[in-house]
Amino acid sequence: MSFDAPIISLKHVSKSFKMYEKPIDRLKQSILRKKTYKEFWSLKNISMSLHKGQTIGIIGKNGSGKSTLLQIIAQTLQPTDGEVVINGRIAALLELGSGFNPEFTGRENVIMNGAINGFSPTEIKNRMDSIEEFADIGEFIDQPVKTYSSGMFVRLAFSCAIHVNPDILIVDEALAVGDMQFQLKCIEKMKAFKNEGKTILFVSHDGYSIRNFCDEAIWMIDGQIHQRGDANTVTKNYEDFMKFGLDTETKDDTIEPEKNASTHVISIDKVEFKNEIGEIKKDFEFDEDVYVEMSYRQFKEQEFLVGGIALFDRQGTYICGLNTKLDGYELPNVPGKYKLILKYEKIKLLPGTYSVDVGFFESSGLVRLDYKARYESFRVSSNKYFAEGITFIDHKWDFER
Structure with missing residues (x-):
């Protein structure tokens, strides 16, 4: 893919924050002019450029600098060192509530947001109906924002963000607080932005989402870009690091699959x-065909539905993940009862117990319509001892003198 000049350019950008042990240390600092703080460098010498039309996923543990990087690009934070050049209008959906005055009504915040983005009163008025329609919060548009639920808040914030006609859209996992229907609505809008050639920065802990939506990924560690490249490679490396890397304090940062996440779009009934x-069975012989039959109900029309099955051993080792999108297999998109059947041909798994995750996603893979982790298991056995490990690989031996 060829690109024009960078729409976002960062050169040697760093950001530090002052960390005080006690509140009184701030007062001492201002009165005594004595250093009473420690410097924490959230970003360290970041240089990168992004071009028009790129969709970039940013991944990394909590505290790795992802949000600070986005805030500097959105220009809500100023870097301590370095240069930031932005060539386009930015709309950012960062931490919940940023940019809104909780004492103002939703409508007043929309007007204020439009003015900040350079729109005249007439332009804001012309957009108001569309903003209200997309947010779909009814009469709460005229109530103080401090009375909003988190879901209502993100509805209005996302609606404002997309209606300023941005060149660059930044989303920092805020959509996670919205209900499923609204998430789907937002994803469709993000896909439309992508097709229009806009630049999108998308932060998530979920490698699957980034692989399915983004062209590239950036993996951050300790305020630095650890790796940048195609989304599949970077997210797989990140997931391996989270499972097997040197850092053992990662459990709270991983996102577990949603269990029993029926969304009234689709529901998995049994596997x-x-x-x-x-014949229904739980015990199979090595080299036997295994059919995984997933019964499900679809309640609403959903175009480009993706069904997937992932296979794990007893220790939780991810053996193989398959889905209909990767294999180019199209599923029905109209309501009804269905069975999705996956055939493992002449399964080469060595004796042991294996379990499956099953799930359905919308086309980009960003929203799980229903997902059940370690839902069912089966066993593989053999009366022969011929290899060790997880799976058998066809092979032959040879010898040369």
């Missing part, structure tokens, strides 16, 4: 394992 003649 059964069958042999080639359709």
Whole structure:
């Protein structure tokens, strides 16, 4: 892909914050002019450029500098060192509540947001109906924002962000607080922005979402860009690091699959394992065909539905993940009862117990419509001892003198 001049350019950008041990140390600092703080460098010498039309995912543990980087790009924070050049209008959906005055009504905040983005009163008025319609919060548009639920807040904030006609859209996981229907609505809008050639920065802990929506990914560690490249490679490396890396304090930062996450779009009813003649069974022989049959109900029309099944061993090792999008297999998009069947041909798994995650997603993979983790399991056995590990690889031996 070829790009024009960078729409975002950062050169040697660093950001430090003053960390005080006690509140009184701030007073001592101002009166005595004595250093009573420690410097924490949230970003360290970041240089990068982004071009028009790129969709970039940013991944990393909590505290790695992701949000600070986005705030500097959105120009709500100023860097301590370095240069930031932005060539376009930015709309940013960062931490919940940023940019809104809680004492103002939703409508007043919309007007203020539009004025900050350079729109005249007439332009704001012309956009108001569309903003109200997309946010869909009804009469609460004229109530103080401090009375809003988190879901209502993000509805209005996202609606404001997309209606300023941005060249650059920044989303920092704020959509996670919205209900499923609104998430789908937002994803469709983000996909439309992507098709229009706008630049999108998307922060998530979920590698699957980034792989399915983004062209590239940036993995951050301790305020620095650890790796940048194609989304599949970077997210896989990040996931391996989170599982097997040197840092052992990562459990709170990983996102577990949503269990029993029925969304009134689709619901998984049951999963059964069958042999080639359709018998339900839990025990299979090595080299036998295994059919995984997932029964589900679809309640609403959903275009480009993606179904997937992931296979794990007893220790939780991720063996193989398959989905209909990767294989180019199209599922029905109209309501009804269905069975999605995956055939593992002549399974080469070595004796042991194996479990499956099953799930359905919308087309970009950003929203789980229903997901059940370690939902069912089956066993593989063999009366022969011929290899060790997880799976058998066809092979032959040879010898040369």
